[in-house]
Amino acid sequence: xxxxxxxxxxxxxxxxxxxxxxxxxxxxxxxxxxxxxxxxxxxxxxxxxxxxxxxxxxxxxxxxxxx
Amino acid sequence: xxxxxxxxxxxxxxxxxxxxxxxxxxxxxxxxxxxxxxxxxxxxxxxxxxxxxxxxxxxxxxxxxxxxxxxxxxxxxxxxxxxxxxxxxxxxxxxxxxxxxxxxxxxxxxxxxxxxxxxxxxxxxxxxxxxxxxxxxxxxxxxxxxxxxxxxxxxxxxxxxxxxxxxxxxxxxxxxxxxxxxxxxxxxxxxxxxxxxxxxxxxxxxxxxxxxxxxxxxxxxxxxxxxxxxxxxxxxxxxxxxxxxxxxxxxxxxxxxxxxxxxxxxxxxxxxxxxxxxxxxxxxxxxxxxxxxxxxxxxxxxxxxxxxxxxxxxxxxxxxxxxxxxxxxxxxxxxxxxxxxxxxxxxxxxxxxxxxxxxxxxxxxxxxxxxxxxxxxxxxxxxxxxxxxxxxxxxxxxxxxxxxxxxxxxxxxxxx
Numbered sequence: 027x028x029x030x031x032x033x034x035x036x037x038x039x040x041x042x043x044x045x046x047x048x049x050x051x052x053x054x055x056x057x058x059x060x061x062x063x064x065x066x067x068x069x070x071x072x073x074x075x076x077x078x079x080x081x082x083x084x085x086x087x088x089x090x091x092x093x
Numbered sequence: 094x095x096x097x098x099x100x101x102x103x104x105x106x107x108x109x110x111x112x113x114x115x116x117x118x119x120x121x122x123x124x125x126x127x128x129x130x131x132x133x134x135x136x137x138x139x140x141x142x143x144x145x146x147x148x149x150x151x152x153x154x155x156x157x158x159x160x161x162x163x164x165x166x167x168x169x170x171x172x173x174x175x176x177x178x179x180x181x182x183x184x185x186x187x188x189x190x191x192x193x194x195x196x197x198x199x200x201x202x203x204x205x206x207x208x209x210x211x212x213x214x215x216x217x218x219x220x221x222x223x224x225x226x227x228x229x230x231x232x233x234x235x236x237x238x239x240x241x242x243x244x245x246x247x248x249x250x251x252x253x254x255x256x257x258x259x260x261x262x263x264x265x266x267x268x269x270x271x272x273x274x275x276x277x278x279x280x281x282x283x284x285x286x287x288x289x290x291x292x293x294x295x296x297x298x299x300x301x302x303x304x305x306x307x308x309x310x311x312x313x314x315x316x317x318x319x320x321x322x323x324x325x326x327x328x329x330x331x332x333x334x335x336x337x338x339x340x341x342x343x344x345x346x347x348x349x350x351x352x353x354x355x356x357x358x359x360x361x362x363x364x365x366x367x368x369x370x371x372x373x374x375x376x377x378x379x380x381x382x383x384x385x386x387x388x389x390x391x392x393x394x395x396x397x398x399x400x401x402x403x404x405x406x407x408x409x410x411x412x413x414x415x416x417x418x419x420x421x422x423x424x425x426x427x428x429x430x431x432x433x434x435x436x437x438x439x440x441x442x443x444x445x446x447x448x449x450x451x452x453x454x455x456x457x458x459x460x461x462x463x464x465x466x467x468x469x470x471x472x473x474x475x476x477x478x479x480x481x482x483x484x485x486x487x488x489x490x491x492x493x494x495x496x497x498x499x500x501x502x503x504x505x506x507x508x509x
Contacts, residue, residue, distance in 0.1 A: 039421070
């Protein structure tokens with residue numbers, strides 16, 4: 027499970043995040059990123075973070091609960 | 094294909110780092126070494142002429158990965174070491190201290206270096222060529238002192254530095270051989286808008302001029318003479334007249350690769366600024382000095398090393414922050430038949446078409462809402478997403494957050 031943060035101040039509207047993980051990221055009308063959810067188990071969120079030229083997306087992997 | 098037992102990556106910029114971390118993320122467990130000529134851990138280079146120079150980002154904030162990251166991932170670092178020679182037959186890389194690294198796969202990600210100004214002059218030793226963190230620290234120190242800045246070259250580095258210097262109250266003179274800034278890359282239509290903007294911000298523009306000589310004392314301060322015999326007195330002079338590939342390990346100029354980053358030598362790959370990679374969508378080889386290109390090519394090289402067939406052909410993209418404009422460019426237009434310009438100096442877009450009316454590239458200035466759609470349009474008809482070729486969305490890789498990278502999933506799985 028991943029927790030996702032996106033910084034709209036850094037976002038440049040490149041848009042690769044919304045293509046890689048459309049269930050998590052979207053661009054608003056002015057082209058700035060916003061999160062649809064802030065947790066996801068889709069590894070595509072990590073690719074989305076890696077693809078952002080502005081470094082606007084940070085992904086944290088949450089520790090797996092045991093038992 | 095047998096997996097290589099050892100991978101050596103030369104160049105610890107974004108391309109080198111991304112190759113290393115993608116290999117680990119895809120489960121590569123062999124020996125992995127990263128050699129870098131600069132003493133610092135991999136850092137964010139685009140910020141050197143942007144947020145770092147304005148002071149909005151500190152040196153610590155530029156760092157792409159923490160020292161612990163390299164330890165955890167088992168990536169051996171040889172920083173402050175220059176690679177001198179590749180012995181392709183023996184599968185060895187020789188470093189400047191005489192040590193040798195054995196490799197089964199070698200990745201050249203040595204980037205590019207500033208082109209030197211083709212003039213003589215005593216002040217040359219005081220001329221700053223902005224490329225490294227050390228250069229940026231020196232330039233920032235000079236900007237702190239204020240005074241007169243002579244900027245040679247109105248490219249992206251030059252105009253970003255000029256923008257910051259003007260904002261910090263320096264008197265800035267900008268010299269460039271073209272009559273309009275970026276005439277060759279963005280066209281005269283956009284060049285006129287930018288020229289007016291620079292002028293409105295108080296930049297002393299000397300366009301259509303070249304530097305014929307430089308004179309100056311040791312420790313900064315001096316004089317430039319231009320080809321029209323005019324002179325410019327300066328306290329700090331900086332040259333940004335383009336970069337050339339640092340490809341000397343394999344010969345001269347850029348290193349030719351296929352679309353997966355393979356060179357013609359078995360086991361040797363190249364990515365980032367130094368690579369002149371085959372671009373299927375353009376039908377030619379092209380060397381691109383952009384962040385997104387370095388990141389995407391590196392991921393493709395890592396996959397190729399592990400035996401995946403993987404083509405990198407993303408739409409080129411770069412951005413520049415200057416004089417209150419965020420410029421964003423998508424696509425590639427070496428030449429074009431027609432430009433469509435929309436808007437005014439504060440917010441505009443330009444589209445570049447070929448003679449058949451096909452969109453080649455586009456520039457958006459303070460219009461971020463247009464970029465994602467333009468990028469998609471330019472990516473057609475290729476159906477693949479525009480980011481790194483990613484056949485395995487399940488592959489584990491890590492985010493780029495400042496020292497807050499995703500923890501390795503295998504570590505998380507063993508957590509209590």
